[in-house]
């Protein structure tokens with residue numbers, strides 16, 4: 001029995017749609033089950049919000065994708081600077097952009113306050129012959145503020161977080177299914 005004709009017909013029916021062929025040309029980004037793999041700097045994201053899948057009013061938002069920071073950060077806040085990361089430039093809608101930028105701003109404000117409370121009083125104490133006592137309070141306050149920043153960094157919700165990072169690739173969960181559909185399968 002010759003089934004090659006049927007097989008050919010079936011392959012025609014299952015031929016990739018325009019969307020899928022577009023997905024195949026997308027570079028340095030892949031789908032691995034329910035996760036998206038993005039390569040550092042080079043990943044080309046589909047033009048829709050990675051969180052809600054919306055296609056209108058989306059624009060790219062540079063992100064540093066890290067694994068969730070562990071409790072280690074509470075003992076050594078400086079460890080935050082040494083965790084591996086992947087730079088990505090996904091598309092996000094207005095709502096998710098606003099939420100993420102607000103959260104980033106609060107984190108930076110806490111860190112800036114901690115540094116200012118530490119460095120400012122140090123300069124005052126070293127520069128004056130008879131320094132007032134209040135800079136010492138500033139110094140003392142810088143420690144809890146720094147811990148506040150570390151806790152915030154651990155606990156805050158983020159637009160994207162990596163499940164794991166291998167070399168220059170990040171495996172990212174929580175991506176909208178339609179965005180995953182727009183990415184080529186992991187070869």
Ligand SMILES: [Zn+2]
Pocket residue numbers: 049050051052053054092093094095096
């Ligand atoms: Zn969105």
